[in-house]
């Protein structure tokens with residue numbers, strides 16, 4: 106395979122973000138890698154908390170744990186760095202054989218500045234906050250003044266230098282998220298003097314080129330959307346500088362996550378942080394962020410249709426599908442399959458390390474854990490198949506009880522909530538709880554790995570060459586060190602009316618034949 110390296114690698118096993126055709130992947134240990142991740146709560150990445158948080162995360166069988174690095178803790182005094190927390194995370198991950206994505210809680214955290222070091226927060230003169238339209242400071246550093254970006258660059262580069270030193274061989278840390286849900290709550294953009302003079306200037310050529318627009322000032326080019334467009338450009342340019350400073354030291358893949366502009370949300374700075382990589386300003390972001398490999402989506406909805414819409418907006422020729430956070434809820438477990446169907450790079454649940462007291466938490470842990478447990482033994486095979494476009498998946502949606510997946514000569518018909526045996530009713534109802542899903546990995550033209558929940562699979566041969574299709578063999582089994590070990594063959598009632606999956610997630614290997 107021919108890879109285009111998007112992030113440069115200096116060692117063969119350096120994690121890298123690559124593109125093959127129109128698909129992206131992370132290369133980890135020289136192999137395509139799909140992140141089955143889970144994220145610690147905001148205040149859990151302290152050495153004192155890890156013994157409690159880690160087992161809760163590991164219970165899901167993730168291959169990646171996401172954990173924050175707090176700027177306020179990392180740089181307690183200007184230019185003095187405290188690596189205690191980050192070192193504890195790396196040690197814990199190594200001891201338990203998972204990879205890490207570190208989240209740089211720097212200038213931005215959820216559209217505010219709560220992780221900026223105390224010595225900066227107290228010195229508004231040197232490190233100016235954004236001003237709103239009434240000239241009042243809001244709780245976000247200005248992205249338009251030099252001193253702020255320089256301070257963040259210096260700290261982030263120090264973090265990356267430390268990672269290179271302690272992890273440059275082993276690569277426990279495979280990816281770093283730069284900032285967290287950037288943008289501003291409290292103002293659509295900065296109205297301070299420096300920002301104002303930039304706003305009155307010409308829109309940069311890179312932005313005009315990417316959006317095919319004619320030159321002019323921000324107001325002339327973007328009209329009523331100029332404030333938000335300028336906010337997005339300012340934020341993206343700033344974070345790109347931070348990312349570039351880190352990459353120059355240690356070139357790990359870097360991404361930015363996004364607080365989305367949810368359905369019916371209109372007002373930037375009120376309904377969502379203004380200036381983040383929301384879909385309406387995505388092209389502006391991409392035009393000025395070459396050091397940021399990809400943009401993630403934090404998806405806090407369990408509406409399947411809306412979830413799918415968001416993923417379709419962000420899976421583009423210049424960006425892979427990546428759910429950087431999703432609500433830790435049993436209802437969001439099927440949505441991993443949307444990402445698989447889009448050949449994405451990963452999926453992560455947020456806030457895993459709740460004390461498991463509630464029914465809801467236990468149900469969520471089981472639902473997401475079942476997904477990851479199913480896929481963990483085939484993660485290498487899955488990573489390669491995603492990159493080669495041999496994976497298709499489906500998620501049950503209200504009113505879409507029947508779906509099909511296209512594999513050229515073969516079509517896979519899916520029906521959600523089928524009877525376990527016997528003909529389908531004329532109208533296929535949805536399953537009882539609506540959490541059905543289906544996954545197909547093509548091994549070769551005649552061999553498929555399948556799995557699902559509350560779904561019936563029927564393979565149909567659709568090529569018009571006079572041949573009919575049949576199930577040659579359906580094997581239950583498991584992969585053991587990359588080798589398929591069948592435990593039994595399914596036939597008779599188990600296959601006469603399609604291959605039916607209920608709640609227990611298992612892998613079947615289907616061999617197709619003709620006659």
Ligand code: N0T
Nearest residue numbers: 147215285286364367403405430455
């Ligand atoms: C997320 C998380 C954490 C219409 C919230 C979500 C995490 C941050 N923010 O638990 O704070 O660090 O990235 C914002 C969700 C907005 C939902 C709007 C629903």
